[in-house]
Amino acid sequence: MNKSKFAALIVGAGIVLAGCGGFVYTTVGGTVTGLGTGDVLVLRNEANYTQTLTADGTFSFNVASNGAYSISVLTQPNSVNCTVVNGTGKMSSDSAVKNIAVTCVPNVPVGGTVSGMADNSSMVLLNNALATTTVTANGSFQFASYGVSGQPFAVTVGIPPASQYCTVANGTGTVNNANPAASLTALVSCVPAVPVQFTVNGLTAGTVLTMVNTVDGFADKFSVSAPGNYQFNWSWLSGKPFNITVDTQATGQTCKVTGGTGFVDASNPAASRNAVVDCAKT
Template sequence: MNKLKFAAVAGVVGLIAALAGCGGFVYTTVGGSVTGLTSTDSTITNTLVLRNDANYTQTLSADGTFAFNVASDASYTISVLTQPTTVFCTVANGTGHMTGSGSVTNVKVTCVPSVQVGGTLNGMNTGASMTLENNINNTDTTLQDSKTLSVNGVFTFPKYMPTGKPYDFSVYIQPVAQNCTITNGTGVADNTKPVGSFANIASVNCVQAVPVSVALSGLAAGGTIVFQNNGDTNSINMITQTINGNFTFNQSMVEGQAYNVTVGTQPAGQICTVTNGSGIAHLANPAGASNIPVTCVNK
């Protein structure tokens, strides 16, 4: 009986040893250190999420060490899944293949300060509001980083930008009956020149302008029509509507600027005609650009 027990134990030990030899139940760790993550501002907590391969994550909020559990013969790829708010982190020595049961501790995550970009708003009417956007990747498909302003003065965008990354400000929504333009709205973020030093400051200046609007009638139920001003396909100079009524373009025209309202997309089964859709904007007599008639009839 004792011999049988001994044989059974020996068999189990042998099996474990065999599994260990082929990476079976043996796990070790891969990790390293994080520096630059701890915020110097007590009101801000930087949260960094690291990922190993696609399935394993660790969340860190201060400088220190970290480690992932990995099989002794596994490959690893450590990357940043979620960047912190005020710093930008990169990973060194983050890929490799485990060659034994020893731990890997040389992965280095280094975080450097990011910077807020912004500017000054001047000339917007009291009670008005406008929305600016920062197209970090120079795309206009979504609002990646936006700021709605209701008073004149200094502003900053919510998102911090990594040093070396380009920024590009544009007006997403104009204030009513005004036209705002941006000076020095493009550049490269530089954490040695924070917004407080006015090195990254753009100037947004608003002047009085003439709103351009349409009066739509005859649009059939379920129909969709798209208007354009001056052939512009930017959303600020387009109106998409599915009902009849009066609608105003987001972009108002400055004194002496030409406007030309056209139908960019006709509704299915109908033809819509614009009457007196072009002219020159005049602040003293803005009526010509107001409620431009658009009539739809069935084909």
Template sequence: MNASKSLRSAMGPMAQLVVLFTFISLPACSDSPAGESPPAEVSIGGTVSGLDGTVTLQNNGADDLTVSSDGPFTFPLAIAAGETYSVTVQTQPTDQVCVVTDGSGTAQADVSTVSVVCTTNVTIGGTISGLTGGTVTLVNNGVDPLSTDMNGPFTFSASIPNGANYEVTVQTRPVGQTCLVTNGSGTATDDVTNVTVECEALMLGPLPEIYATGKAINYGAYRAGGPDAGEIPSDEDVLEDLGLMQSAGFNLVRLFGSNPVTEKVLRLADANFPDMRFQLGITLFGMLDDLCEVPENDQEIETAIRLASTYEDIVATISVGNETSFFSCFMPINCLELYIERTKEGVTQPVTADDDYTFYAGQNAVNGSRCGNQPDTILPLLDFVSIHAYPVSYFQAWDWKQEGVEAGPLRAAAMMEAALGHAQENYQAVYDYEYLDALGATVTVGESLPIVVGETGWKWRQTNSGLEIEDYAANPVNAKWYSDLLRTWERSPGGPPTIFVFVAFDETWKGIDDGWGFWDELRTPLYALCDTSVPDAPACNDPLYEGAGYYDPSP
């Protein structure tokens, strides 16, 4: 039987209408308690704790609410039930950071569970000692500079959030001093007061005796692709090179970079050529800002410090960077200062920074990647100055053609004497450059620091067709002639104590900057080594400089 049909048939029309009305009037199913309608609007609020000041909150990017004490809060504007809410901090209280939790969701009813917890920022500071009248500038996390000339406690003006990291470094050192930061980094969970900054006078190291007695040369061990190709010369190749240089009397060798190849050279020299001494190099790579954050540079310095300690008996000096003035737009002067200071703090040997003579003479022009950096803040950091002077490269700056002299041997001799004169003028320009020394006195470079010639040489063959002088004078005899002239200038009155000739062996991987070697890339000795004890040395001409090149445009 159909019960529904039976029920309708048992009712009269009026009763059926009542039943129908009753069904229509029943409420729909909902979350609201029986008999209650859902709210049309709901409020958003919660609790603030830890507040010491005033914080401004927002809901959904509006409805600003300023709170000045701990306790419950409710935004003045309600939102429609079922809409989303998002509580954020618009304005933090002074020296505090407030963090919102449970701050977003969909509001079906009044919300009172938003939590805003405020914590007080912490300050970073410590103690400075050893200042002797100069000013030191410190920074925290690279910002918030603090400059002072007073010893005693210091505190950075800007606080940082509780639980944040801090790192205190020296941005600018006082003149004539170096400052070392300890306890300078960490995570601040309370006010930090234990950072120490100890300043002391810069100590200049005297040049080792080998710089007054030795025969110096630049050396690169690469024979094929060079460092960019990842070349690692074999032990046998390096031992051959060291033996050849020793046979020519070279006992002071300049190395480039602190890397696995350099370490190999030092290891083999220490075991097999213990009387040889080395100037250890540090390669520096450029950067696009002045933050000095280049991992490759950090690695070079760390390796140099380790090698200088491991091979302290044969590492005589250290040079930081090589011709960085040529890319000074990418080597901010403050970064070069920092790298020199870090090196000096880690080694006991004297430290220099090899660069072109124009830098140390204050003639570094603005051109291309050269931004005109001056040496004034570098010089007080150095134990000695090492300059590069190349008459061939700067041939337009001196009278290399000597057209007033008869073409032939006399013109060749005049050219070579003028070449040496140009190098001597470069040296004198550096000698006469004035700067403020570590004590704040105005001095010249020459009266305050030893000056060595770190690179100079003459091409024995043409490799750069763009240099007119190479068309006429890139010649093995000219290369020997210039080398001989350098030896007469070295340790003469007013001359440099040491001249590092460039370079031991040709480096074909350098392309147009090749051709300077005393041996070619196959280790065949060239005319500069004639009639020496070097294996397979060529015989000298008679006259000695017969065959030298000179300017002669005639067909």
């Protein structure tokens, strides 16, 4: 084969590969607005390509000239919520796409005030049963994860302080970045309460036994891995019925409860610490 024919074949092959997206790439991108100091936004194209942005400005991804693109938010910043417009399409030429708009709007803190918590104690609060914050003193609190404007919030008690019972008022609503104070209204009040306790005998060390105390339909689960005396996470006010049962047996053992039912009584706190759990190998 002479050199001219060989060169023609190479050029022809290059054109075919370029037409298939093998060599010709162009850019797909746009502009990000609304990021603040310290914000970190991660954008993704399709499944494998990402870009990290920390300030407003332009961005772009390389895309084959006949390829599809789908720009989305992979990781949201905490203090803002970002949405993508014009983020999907298919290239029809080697001209760059520059009209993708990523707009970020402020998120809103969720929190409130705690009162009545005993000194040297701690409490875990939840927002929407997912985000958590640990409170160690009375006063204001705030979740590290902000709420997205227009989305609901619901502050509840995850784990109360030991030997206290806590309730939440004004803990639900809708996050609104036009009125951020509306999601800082949760009032968490704690009062002394009676703990519910149990003693475990015969449990093989290293195995896991899960107990549950059911009070008015609420299940307070507690796992142990050795014999001993234990206290459930939740304490209760006088008059509340308690019902201690085995939730999950330890491997290779059968555990049975005696004295596991009754009523909480502040004048007789011993009444709710008589439960005994005896375990034996099966």
